[in-house]
């Protein structure tokens with residue numbers, strides 16, 4: 001039996017990049033309960049209400065989402081069910097239970113036309129189904145449960161799951177040259193660092209009913225285009241004996257995708273620093289850790 005000081009936290013998306021890191025890094029004071037999608041689907045509002053009401057959770061963290069940005073363009077109903085209806089059900093159920101809700105959101109709520117880093121109260125204007133559905137989720141959370149933190153992040157990478165670092169290293173194995181988009185800018189961000197941030201916010205929200213609430217941005221420090229990001233990944237990979245293809249810069253127009261992406265995805269994390277004392281690491285430091293982990297696991301696999 002767990003000690004009465006151990007608080008139970010309900011987490012969705014435990015098999016995803018961010019959720020898996022939260023489970024790995026959670027301190028002993030939190031027992032993280034992470035039902036799989038098969039056990040709790042975001043589209044099942046009744047199941048969400050039942051589970052939240054079923055026991056005295058200290059908080060809910062909603063990391064799960066329909067994250068297939070291109071597929072969402074033709075799978076609108078499913079994307080909205082997961083990214084807007086699911087969070088709405090969590091927001092209502094957590095409000096009823098009077099517990100905090102930490103909800104992860106995205107830079108894709110913005111259209112990317114701003115000249116500079118986005119702050120939390122910049123107007124949202126999503127340009128695709130994924131962004132619009134995530135914005136729907138934000139609105140629902142904001143409306144139903146005043147004790148919420150909406151944590152927007154961007155360009156998430158980790159040694160697990162589907163992400164840009166893994167895609168680049170995989171392509172490098174078979175291609176001597178790559179063409180990578182150079183006119184979209186953002187802030188590469190480690191899932192590990194997002195998880196640490198979520199756990200810091202969680203500890204404060206659980207301990208203090210007056211803890212700051214609202215929307216926050218968290219990304220690693222610095223910025224890059226996808227092309228610059230790729231070149232940095234290969235510089236780090238090269239130092240570890242991995243293949244290093246030549247990277248050619250191309251405009252977005254030469255890499256058409258079903259969903260449009262914001263040209264500017266840069267987020268300003270100053271509010272989180274001011275309210276929660278969280279200072280992000282530079283993205284190169286965080287990404288180097290990921291490349292090192294992936295390089296080491298590749299060496300282990302080699303005969």
Ligand SMILES: NC(=O)c1ccc[n+]([C@@H]2O[C@H](COP(=O)([O-])OP(=O)(O)OC[C@H]3O[C@@H](n4cnc5c(N)ncnc54)[C@H](OP(=O)(O)O)[C@@H]3O)[C@@H](O)[C@H]2O)c1
Nearest residue numbers: 013015016017018037041042064065067104106153154156
């Ligand atoms: N990845 C990025 O670059 C990025 C950028 C900005 C914001 N975000 C946000 O950050 C959060 C975490 O992203 P991530 O990269 O960790 O995601 P991820 O690796 O794609 O994982 C998504 C998670 O959501 C679960 N899921 C998907 N649909 C579900 C449903 N209908 N019901 C229940 N669970 C469902 C998945 O379960 P299965 O394993 O069963 O599929 C998985 O655990 C999301 O809110 C995302 O919108 C991500």
